[in-house]
Amino acid sequence: MRVLVVEDEPDLRRLVAEVLVEAEYAVDIAADGEQGLQKALDSPYDAIVLDLMLPKLDGWKVMQALRKVKSTPVLILSARDAVGDRVHGLDLGADDYLVKPFERTELLARLRALIRRAAGQSLSQLFVGDLQIDLRSKQVALAGETVALTSREYALLEYLALHCGRVISRTELYDHLFDEGDNTLSNLLDVHVSNLRKKLGPELIETRRGQGYVIPE
Amino acid sequence: MSSPNEIPVGNGPADPAVPLDAPRRSLRTELLIGQLAVLAIVVLGFGGAMYALVRQGVYREAESDLLGAAQSIAQDLGHGDPRDDLRFARPHGHRFGPGPRDFAYFAIWDPEGHQIAGSNPLPPHVAPLERAPPLHGPRPFVVLANGPDIELIIAGPRNEQILVGRPLGRERDRLWRVFVWLCTVGALALGVGGLAAWWLASRVVRPLETLTQTAEQISARRLDQRLQLEPTTAELTRLASVFNGMLNRLQTAFQQQVRFTADASHELRTPVAVILTQAEHTLSRSRSEEEYRGALETCVRAARRMKRLVDDLLLLARADVGRLEIKAEACDLADVTRAALAWLEPLAAERQVRLSSQLHATHVLCDSAQITQVITNLVSNAIEYNRAGGEVFVTVQVQKNRAVLRVTDSGIGISPADQRRIFERFFRADPARSHRDGAGAGLGLSIVAEIIASHGGTIDVISTAEQGTTFTVDLPLAQSDSPETNSTSADL
Numbered sequence: 001m002r003v004l005v006v007e008d009e010p011d012l013r014r015l016v017a018e019v020l021v022e023a024e025y026a027v028d029i030a031a032d033g034e035q036g037l038q039k040a041l042d043s044p045y046d047a048i049v050l051d052l053m054l055p056k057l058d059g060w061k062v063m064q065a066l067r068k069v070k071s072t073p074v075l076i077l078s079a080r081d082a083v084g085d086r087v088h089g090l091d092l093g094a095d096d097y098l099v100k101p102f103e104r105t106e107l108l109a110r111l112r113a114l115i116r117r118a119a120g121q122s123l124s125q126l127f128v129g130d131l132q133i134d135l136r137s138k139q140v141a142l143a144g145e146t147v148a149l150t151s152r153e154y155a156l157l158e159y160l161a162l163h164c165g166r167v168i169s170r171t172e173l174y175d176h177l178f179d180e181g182d183n184t185l186s187n188l189l190d191v192h193v194s195n196l197r198k199k200l201g202p203e204l205i206e207t208r209r210g211q212g213y214v215i216p217e
Numbered sequence: 218m219s220s221p222n223e224i225p226v227g228n229g230p231a232d233p234a235v236p237l238d239a240p241r242r243s244l245r246t247e248l249l250i251g252q253l254a255v256l257a258i259v260v261l262g263f264g265g266a267m268y269a270l271v272r273q274g275v276y277r278e279a280e281s282d283l284l285g286a287a288q289s290i291a292q293d294l295g296h297g298d299p300r301d302d303l304r305f306a307r308p309h310g311h312r313f314g315p316g317p318r319d320f321a322y323f324a325i326w327d328p329e330g331h332q333i334a335g336s337n338p339l340p341p342h343v344a345p346l347e348r349a350p351p352l353h354g355p356r357p358f359v360v361l362a363n364g365p366d367i368e369l370i371i372a373g374p375r376n377e378q379i380l381v382g383r384p385l386g387r388e389r390d391r392l393w394r395v396f397v398w399l400c401t402v403g404a405l406a407l408g409v410g411g412l413a414a415w416w417l418a419s420r421v422v423r424p425l426e427t428l429t430q431t432a433e434q435i436s437a438r439r440l441d442q443r444l445q446l447e448p449t450t451a452e453l454t455r456l457a458s459v460f461n462g463m464l465n466r467l468q469t470a471f472q473q474q475v476r477f478t479a480d481a482s483h484e485l486r487t488p489v490a491v492i493l494t495q496a497e498h499t500l501s502r503s504r505s506e507e508e509y510r511g512a513l514e515t516c517v518r519a520a521r522r523m524k525r526l527v528d529d530l531l532l533l534a535r536a537d538v539g540r541l542e543i544k545a546e547a548c549d550l551a552d553v554t555r556a557a558l559a560w561l562e563p564l565a566a567e568r569q570v571r572l573s574s575q576l577h578a579t580h581v582l583c584d585s586a587q588i589t590q591v592i593t594n595l596v597s598n599a600i601e602y603n604r605a606g607g608e609v610f611v612t613v614q615v616q617k618n619r620a621v622l623r624v625t626d627s628g629i630g631i632s633p634a635d636q637r638r639i640f641e642r643f644f645r646a647d648p649a650r651s652h653r654d655g656a657g658a659g660l661g662l663s664i665v666a667e668i669i670a671s672h673g674g675t676i677d678v679i680s681t682a683e684q685g686t687t688f689t690v691d692l693p694l695a696q697s698d699s700p701e702t703n704s705t706s707a708d709l
């Protein structure tokens with residue numbers, strides 16, 4: 001899952017990014033509204049964490065411009081706690097609103113819920129055949145037995161399972177699993193897919209030649 | 218009838234100070250009592266005067282009747298010797314009244330004082346005068362009041378004394394009727410006047426009660442309410458408009474306070490978020506020593522920011538209640554400025570801004586710590602809002618018997634719209650700079666303005682966009698100061 005953090009306070013920007021990276025998100029950062037909007041329009045993020053009081057272009061304007069083009073889930077993270085600000089933010093198309101200072105676990109839970117809902121899922125557990133994926137603890141169990149996965153393997157499996165039944169192109173997978181700082185080798189994806197097949201059985205992920213990968217419903 | 222100025226008496230002389238909330242007579246009662254008192258005085262005066270006039274008229278009438286009777290007796294005497302069958306003429310008898318209580322009597326004495334004729338019976342007190350009554354003049358008779366009787370004595374044709382007297386029963390009855398009639402009319406007038414006064418007082422008081430009720434509904438949470446008053450009188454309309462004006466100012470002040478509190482908490486939220494998130498994040502699993510060090514450094518940075526903000530807020534709060542303490546001491550503004558500039562030199566170097574100054578000895582009475590803060594805020598702003606290779610020029614000198622400090626920069630300038638607002642709390646012309654290192658929360662210039670004001674000085678700003686800005690601080694000179702010529706010029 002790839003997330004964009006738009007925050008002008010340097011310490012907080014770095015911190016939110018670190019927290020998200022440790023929660024195994026691919027994270028991009030932007031220090032002002034203009035840069036944030038540019039990145040949000042350029043890349044397919046799974047979610048955007050957006051501050052409101054931003055230099056150059058404030059959070060509301062970013063929301064307005066973004067919603068004309070994209071429906072990427074947006075979590076507003078702001079020190080402005082007035083009801084009017086929240087209502088305005090949500091009315092402009094934001095999906096959630098969290099007031100600073102915030103609890104780290106709450107930020108992560110809200111972000112998970114946002115991404116899940118955007119993919120059409122309302123539960124925090126996914127079931128594919130006898131495979132069970134817990135989005136909260138990032139645990140995977142096959143027929144009741146826990147399977148150990150690396151964070152990249154898990155991210156790949158989670159993304160495919162969340163969009164179960166849809167063929168996901170290799171480019172899309174790259175976009176959502178790696179942040180802009182990653183210099184990934186083109187065959188890294190194949191390595192992760194083959195590892196997953198070894199651990200979870202060969203039939204789970206199907207390859208559609210020239211199109212991408214899919215977990216059939 | 219109680220006087221309108223009468224103050225309700227307490228339980229004795231023990232409570233001289235009546236507390237404000239002690240129930241007092243209502244305005245309606247006050248007005249009523251006042252108006253009734255005036256009316257009562259008028260009625261009493263008018264009635265009294267009328268009664269006196271009527272009484273005098275009645276007495277004069279009785280006198281003239283007696284005089285008539287006496288003269289007719291005198292006429293009879295003139296015709297011959299006193300006779301035993303001397304009587305009052307019939308018309309007089311009628312006028313005096315028919316009843317026994319109206320019994321009129323007369324007596325005639327010769328000049329030696331011997332009675333020569335008289336009614337029978339005569340009241341025992343009847344006696345001749347020692348001096349004969351006057352023969353001429355406007356009142357050629359003597360009137361005696363004897364108990365309920367009135368007696369009149371005139372001189373007869375041969376210097377006899379002729380006395381005619383009678384009780385005043387009929388007259389007293391008439392006067393009594395007049396008195397009752399006057400009392401009735403007076404009471405009626407008072408009653409009607411009282412009703413009118415009540416109506417008038419109610420008319421005066423009703424809009425006041427409406428005002429009070431509306432005012433009671435206005436609370437801190439509903440300051441947007443205003444008094445709506447149908448135009449009654451000039452005074453009440455004015456009261457309402459003055460009250461509404463006060464509410465406007467109160468609402469503005471309240472809104473400013475609310476905004477100030479919101480801004481302050483907003484400014485505090487970000488550093489708190491940094492500390493909380495950093496601590497939680499670092500504690501979520503075990504870290505290397507380097508990571509712990511980095512986390513603590515972040516927390517210290519955020520805590521310092523909070524400390525500065527809290528210090529600034531405290532200073533402003535003290536200034537608001539007029540308790541900004543100034544440890545005023547005689548000092549040279551040039552020295553204070555020089556020290557502050559030396560401290561700011563590294564910042565200027567970092568921003569590639571040339572910091573120069575021309576400082577003349579200028580003696581002022583000031584709190585050097587606070588003035589240092591003023592200079593630091595102004596100069597660091599000038600450096601901050603400058604461009605690389607720009608200049609900041611600071612001068613201190615005496616001008617027109619005032620100490621003048623100028624900070625001129627060649628920076629980006631301040632737009633005319635912003636120039637009016639830069640001294641507002643939490644105002645930032647450019648939010649882009651909000652989180653730059655060293656940039657405050659937008660309180661710097663508010664603090665400068667408060668400190669200067671508490672020193673009895675003024676601050677002005679002149680700015681041209683893309684040309685630069687000049688802040689001019691003007692402080693009173695120390696009293697003993699004479700413009701010195703031994704200027705110390707320094708170029709930092």
